[in-house]
Amino acid sequence: MKNERILISGAGIAGITAAYWLARNGFRPTVVERADTLRKGGQGVDIRDTAIEVAEGMGIMPRVRAAATDVIGMRFVDAAGNQTAGVDMRKARERNASREVEIMRGDLVGILHDHTADQVEYRFGDSIRALEQDAHGVTVTFEHAPAERFDLVIGADGLHSQVRRLAFGPEEALTRHMDHYFAFGNADPALGPDRWVTIHNTPGTLTGIYRSGNHPDAKSYFMFRSPRLPVDLRDPATARTLLSDRFADSTAWNVRPLLDAALADPDLYFDSLAQVRMRDWSTGRIALIGDAAHCASPVSGAGAELALVSAYRMATSLVDADGEHTTAFARYHDAHRPLVTRKQKLGPNLRLMIPKTRPGIAFRNTVTRAAALVG
Ligand SMILES: Cc1cc2nc3c(=O)[nH]c(=O)nc-3n(C[C@H](O)[C@H](O)[C@H](O)COP(=O)(O)OP(=O)(O)OC[C@H]3O[C@@H](n4cnc5c(N)ncnc54)[C@H](O)[C@@H]3O)c2cc1C
Structure with missing residues (x-):
């Protein structure tokens, strides 16, 4: 050979x-x-x-x-932590169990x-x-x-x-930069309900916590809109500064404690969406x-x-x-x-996950509630 x-x-x-x-x-x-x-x-x-x-x-x-x-599904919460919309994905997962894990x-x-x-x-x-x-x-x-x-x-x-x-x-x-940066880090599991992905949006940002019931720990994630920045993404200090600059002022929901834990995570993963x-x-x-x-x-x-x-x-x-x-x-x-x-054809995923405007967030929540109603 x-x-x-x-x-x-x-x-x-x-x-x-x-x-x-x-x-x-x-x-x-x-x-x-x-x-x-x-x-x-x-x-x-x-x-x-x-x-x-x-x-x-x-x-x-x-x-x-x-x-x-x-994970059971995904829920969206407002600044006070109240659920505004949610999708229970259990039935879909059961249906697709043989072809998706x-x-x-x-x-x-x-x-x-x-x-x-x-x-x-x-x-x-x-x-x-x-x-x-x-x-x-x-x-x-x-x-x-x-x-x-x-x-x-x-x-x-x-x-x-x-x-x-x-x-x-x-x-x-x-590469094609898709106008966003994102990060994944460790999170305190107490900050989100077990077996749910919980997400809070402001226009152009997303903060979330991911909890799977069969794992003791939890993961946070963050996204924000931004044009391509002239920075070295492999430098951990740069990544932490960008993330901190974008979210540190937030007093909404659990954004601040999620951010603090992510910044303290030695394996924080930060990248451009591309x-x-x-x-x-x-x-x-x-x-x-x-x-x-x-x-x-x-x-x-x-x-x-x-x-x-x-x-x-x-x-x-x-x-x-x-x-x-x-x-x-x-x-x-x-x-x-x-x-x-x-x-590589993403459809509306990005617009639904991270709407650009407040009306966009409200529209996404309405669509999600309607989708949940019809199963
Ligand atoms: C730490 C980490 C966390 C991720 N988290 C998620 C997630 O939560 N959700 C999601 O959808 N995707 C995530 N991704 C991306 C996801 O893994 C990939 O989209 C997908 O699995 C494709 O995998 P890959 O093996 O091609 O690339 P990757 O998973 O990116 O693996 C590439 C590997 O190459 C190594 N590497 C990089 N540069 C060099 C170099 N110069 N020399 C030698 N090795 C090098 C990296 O350390 C890494 O181990 C993550 C990737 C990483 C590395």
């Missing part, structure tokens, strides 16, 4: 899944992860449809179902990593600094480890992919999967699904082509593009 030595950048859902399918089929994947340990932050993510088949093929579905969240992102990453730890070489605390490819392979320079040759390189390093930047060009040209839009996901011996290739944004609810499916399609295309990367990358692209196009 050709091209056995494959470097994957990023130990998230996409990177670990690709490593699993490659190792299982005779390739020798190495995963390099910038963080010192697995990044287990984030809230509930959905696995559905083909992604469930991928997880079933890996043999992890029993563990995924055992760890699934048990929600799991905390950190639980899923943990399950994937456990499942692959003895077949895949993981290198934590390092990152690719430079890539130079020729007809026979790719020379990879790392931040810490000595340079090494690999046959192929797969970028699974998320929205701000280093592989994408090195091989395809600057982020600004390949989509990656690329015509090609490969160039020569280098290819992209997951958010690095086609982030649809958390508002799509499809990040984990796209990560699992893209990793599987990339790996099995290489298997089917006996490692011949040109054929494999073209097949991966053709097979995967229609799903990405569908999931």
Whole structure:
């Protein structure tokens, strides 16, 4: 088989899944992860449809179902904390149980990593600094480890992919900022009812708490409207300042204690709401999967699904082509593009989650109450 030595950048859902399918089929994947340990932050993510088949093929579905969240629904509250509208999602979840499961992102990453730890070489605390490819392979320079040759390189390093930047060009040209920033952090569970997502909006902002009954802790989330800001989002201090500037004056509902806990969370996750839009996901011996290739944004609810499916399609295309990367990358692209196009169409999700005006919030609440009435 050709091209056995494959470097994957990023130990998230996409990177670990690709490593699993490659190792299982005779390739020798190495995963390099910038963080010192697995990044287990984030809230509930959905696995559905083909992604469930991928997880079933890996043999992890029993563990995924055992760890699934048990959130009942979503409620909107006013500044005094009174509920203004809500959606009970239990019936929909029961109906869709065979084709959709929600799991905390950190639980899923943990399950994937456990499942692959003895077949895949993981290198934590390092990152690719430079890539130079020729007809026979790719020379990879790392931040810490000595340079090494690999046959192929797969970028699974998320929205701000280093592989994408090195091989395809600057982020600004390949991402579409969607006029919002968001953050996920730890929260005091006492600040929201068990098994509900509770949300408070002001025009252009959202503050929420997410509580799953089978997890002792809770997660907060924050969103605010803003044009693209000229800041380095990887700098934790910058993220904290932006979040604090935007919400610290609020006296509404539980915004202030949620903010304080999020700012104190060492793993606070802060990012721009953005989509990656690329015509090609490969160039020569280098290819992209997951958010690095086609982030649809958390508002799509499809990040984990796209990560699992893209990793599987990339790996099995290489298997089917006996490692011949040109054929494999073209097949991966053709097979995967229609799903990405569908999931990147967000519809009214963003406008409903975070209306721009007070009348917009009132309208959303009315629509939600009407939808709840008709089931
Ligand atoms: C901490 C965290 C929390 C998240 N929380 C949520 C959430 O609550 N809801 C939601 O919808 N989506 C969330 N996301 C995004 C979600 O995980 C993705 O949309 C989706 O799962 C696609 O996964 P991915 O593996 O492509 O990318 P990601 O999950 O972003 O994983 C990319 C991995 O690459 C690593 N990495 C980044 N740069 C480098 C580099 N230069 N070198 C090596 N490794 C690198 C990152 O540390 C990370 O482990 C979160 C992502 C992260 C990293």
